[in-house]
Amino acid sequence: MAKIPIGLQLYSVREECAKDLPGVLKAVAQMGYEGVEFAGYHGYGAAELRKMLDDFGLKCCGAHVGIETLLGDELAKSIEFHKTIGNKFLIVPGLPRQYTESKEAWLRTAALMNEIADKLEPEGMFTGYHNHHTEFQPLETGELPWDVFFSNTSPKVVMQFDVGNARHGGADAAVFLRRYPGRALTVHIKEYSATNDKALIGEGDINWQEIFHLCETIGGTQWYIVEQESYAYPPLECVDRCLKNLRAMGK
Numbered sequence: 001m002a003k004i005p006i007g008l009q010l011y012s013v014r015e016e017c018a019k020d021l022p023g024v025l026k027a028v029a030q031m032g033y034e035g036v037e038f039a040g041y042h043g044y045g046a047a048e049l050r051k052m053l054d055d056f057g058l059k060c061c062g063a064h065v066g067i068e069t070l071l072g073d074e075l076a077k078s079i080e081f082h083k084t085i086g087n088k089f090l091i092v093p094g095l096p097r098q099y100t101e102s103k104e105a106w107l108r109t110a111a112l113m114n115e116i117a118d119k120l121e122p123e124g125m126f127t128g129y130h131n132h133h134t135e136f137q138p139l140e141t142g143e144l145p146w147d148v149f150f151s152n153t154s155p156k157v158v159m160q161f162d163v164g165n166a167r168h169g170g171a172d173a174a175v176f177l178r179r180y181p182g183r184a185l186t187v188h189i190k191e192y193s194a195t196n197d198k199a200l201i202g203e204g205d206i207n208w209q210e211i212f213h214l215c216e217t218i219g220g221t222q223w224y225i226v227e228q229e230s231y232a233y234p235p236l237e238c239v240d241r242c243l244k245n246l247r248a249m250g251k
Contacts, residue, residue: 004216006246007035007061009188009227013235017042024236025056031240032247035061037186037225038085039093046084053085061223062089062160062186067099070116070127079123089186089223090120091160093130103139103148110152117156126185128158133169146171150180159183162227163206164190174210182220187211189246190227198232202245212251224251 008028010017016024021042028036036058041049053060063085069078070090082090092113099109116127135146150159161184163173177184189211193204202208215221226246228238 004221004224004251005034005059005061006032006189006243006251007037007059007223007225008033008239008243009037009039009064009225011039011064012226012228012239014039016236022052025052025058027236028239029056029058031243033058033226033239033243035059035223035225037062037064037089037091037223038087039064046081049085060085060087061225062091063087064093064130065090067092067095075116075119079120079125082125083123088125089128089158089160090125091128091130091158091186094132095129100134100145103141103143106139106145106148107152110149110157113149113157114154117154121156126156126158128160128185130160130188131162131169132165136166136169136171144171146176147179150176150183155182157183158185160186160188162188162190163211164188164192164204164227167192167206174207174214177211177214177219181218184215184219184221186223186225187215187219187221188227189224189242190229198230200228200232200238200245201226201242202249208249212249 013024099105113127120127136144138144159180161173166173189201191199191201191204192206193199226242228242231238
């Protein structure tokens with residue numbers, strides 16, 4: 001099975017990034033993370049970000065971007081920005097209500113994301129969608145938004161599956177990794193525990209070995225991306241412990 005590199009979603013340490021992004025990137029690299037996924041740029045331009053990444057030996061494994069940055073004249077600007085920082089995964093982390101309020105809205109959104117994916121393909125780039133818990137709450141038709149969206153998007157649209165968020169919504173990641181093989185190019189490694197809301201990766205209810213097996217066989221996964229949004233320790237210590245726990249699991 002393929003060895004999948006591990007990156008960090010910087011939203012995990014967002015307050016630290018706002019104070020000292022270069023210091024955070026240096027610390028993350030020293031922990032052993034191979035890449036980072038951005039959720040905001042803290043006032044830095046693309047060339048500055050690329051220099052920091054290069055200086056610390058990090059790759060950009062993605063960015064969470066607003067849908068508006070992928071529409072109209074904004075798309076060309078986004079392509080230029082993300083090419084500069086070395087990012088090929090432009091992932092939409094959530095959508096305004098008009099995109100998600102009904103089955104018809106989800107179908108329109110799927111068609112829109114297909115168009116964006118077609119425009120990004122010649123650039124060697126991808127768009128995709130990242131789940132929270134609501135995409136696993138049935139629509140008025142009884143269907144799940146996640147299924148309506150991913151059964152109507154092309155394979156070019158990345159299914160960035162957030163394992164912990166899905167479990168929070170009552171969904172098992174393994175079901176969807178099997179249902180949409182080859183679509184989970186980047187996967188958010190986030191823990192879920194019914195009894196401990198500050199559980200780190202490996203300390204909760206997720207069957208990680210099953211998830212890893214699916215990602216490494218049928219998922220098409222190119223990056224595991226750690227995200228930790230609750231803190232039993234300072235945020236940087238939490239993400240360090242998460243990586244150590246993954247290493248102990250053989251990753």
